[in-house]
Amino acid sequence: MNAIFLTLSAVTVLGAVLAVSLRNLVHCLLALVLFFLGIAGHFFLMRADFLGAVQILIYIGAVAVLILFAIMLTRNIAGTEGARRALGGAWWLGVGVSAALAGLMIAMTRRSELASKMPYGATEEGVVKDIGKLLVTDWVVPLEIMAVLLTAALIGAVVVALEETKKR
C-alpha cells in the first residue's frame, strides 16, 4: 500500500461516488470519466500497460462518447426537474446488493489461484505478445465467436439505419 496506490484509489472512489450522486447528467459523465481514468491508472500501476491503454481507448474514447450522445438525446440534463432526494426510496436494497457483491468478490479473490499469481510475471517477450499468442491459441474460439457477434451487430446497425432513410 504505497502513496500512489492510495491516491489513485481515492480519486477512483471519488469519481464513482460523484458519478451516482451528482444531479447534472453531464457532470455525472465527467465523474465517470474520472473513474475510468483511475481504473486505467490502477492497470498502469500493476504493470498491465496494455490493459491501461485499452481502458483509455475503449472506455474514455468510445463508451463515454456513446453515453454523451445518449445524454444529448434526453431531457432534463441539468437535473432540475423531479424530486430532490439525496437517497432513493430503496437505498437499503442498493446497500444490501453492493455489500453482497463486495463479499462475493473478496471471497473469490481469496480462493482463486489468481491471487497467488498477482504480480504477473510476463515472459521475456512482453505482456502484449503473451496476450496475442494466448488469444490465437488457447482462446481462438471465443475470439472468433466474439468477432462474428460484433460483425453481426455492425451489420445490424447499418440495416436499421438504412431502413429509416427508405421510409422517408
Next chain:
Amino acid sequence: MPDGVALTLSVLLPIGIVLGVFLTIFALLTWAERKALGRIQNRLGPNRVGPFGLFQPIADALKLLTKEDIVPQAADKVVHFLAPVVTVAPAFLILAVVPVAKGFVPVDLNIGVLFALAVSTASVLALFMAGWASHNKFSLLGAMRAVAQVVSYEVPMVLAAVVVLMAAGTLSSVGIVEAQRGFGGWFICKPWGLVGFVIFQLCAMAEVARTPFDLPEAESEIVAGYHTEYSGFKFALFQMGEYVAALTMGGITVTMFLGGYLGPGSDLPKIGWLVSACWFFAKLGIIIIINIWARGTWPRVRVDQLLGFAWKMLLPLSLVNIVAMALWHFAPNKIAGWLVSAALLVAAIFGLVKINAGKAFEKRSYRFIS
C-alpha cells in the same frame, strides 16, 4: 551525486528538454503558419515585430496573458475552467512516447503507439466540455461536430496504424522505428505503407481539427465553435493544445511511416544523436508543411462529406490495406508481394472512388423551392 537526485534528474531532464523544444517549435509554428498562409494568399503575413515578424508569437502570448478573462454568466463555471486544461494535457502526454533522436525517448513504453492513439482520443472530451459548459448555441454545435468527427476518424486511424504494427511486430515506438532500417525500409516506401500514411495523415488532420476538417471551429458558420466563449489565456491554451496536438500527431506519423530518427548518418558513433535528431525534425517539418499547405489551399468540407469520407472511403480502404499487408507478408518473394498488394490497393481505391462518386454530385432538392 546521490542516487535519489540522479534518478530524479534522469526522469526530469528528458521531460524538460522535450517540453522546451516542442514549445519553441510551437511558437515558431504559429509564426510560420501565418507567414506561409500569407504568401499563399498573396499577403506578407506578420512583419512588424522583430526581423521578419519573428517575435510575433511573444507579442501574441503577452497580449493574450494580459487580456481580461471573461466567463459567461450562464456558463458551468467548473467545467468551463477545466476544459482548456484537459485540452492541453493529452497533447503533451503523447510526447512521452515519441522517439525524437536515437536513444532518446522520454518513456519507452512497450505499448507506445497504442498509448499515443488512446490518449489522443481523450481530447474529444475536452472539446465537448468546452462547448457544453459555455451555454452557447454555437459552442454546443461546434462541440457536437467535434465529437462526431473525432469518433468517425478514430476508427480508420487505428486501422491504418494496424499495418505498421503487423510489419514491425511490436507496439513500442522505438521498436517500430528500428524495424524500418535499411535502404527503402521506411514503411512509406511500401504500397500498404503509402496508403496507410495517407489515411493516417488525413485522420490526424481531422483528429486535431485542422482545415479542411476544421468544422468544430468553422468561422464562417458557427463563429468559433467550441471556443467561442473563451478569451485571454484560456483561448491561448486552446490554440496551444491544438498546435501541440498537430505537432505530436505529426511526430507519431513520422515514427510510424517515415522511419522516425533514421536516415543517412544517424548511426555515427559520436554525433549520431545529433544527426538523428536533425532527421526527425526535418521529417516533422515536412509533415508540418503538408499541414499548412493543405490549410492554405483546400476548402472546408461539408458535414455530410466529412462523415461520408470517413465511413465510406477511409474505413473500407484501411480494411483492404490490412488484407494487402497480409498478402505482402505471405507472398513467396518481394516482387510478388509488391505486385499483389499494389494491385489490390489500386483496384480498391478505384472501386471505392467509383462507388462513392455517384452520391457526391447528386442534384440537390430543396423542400420549399420548386
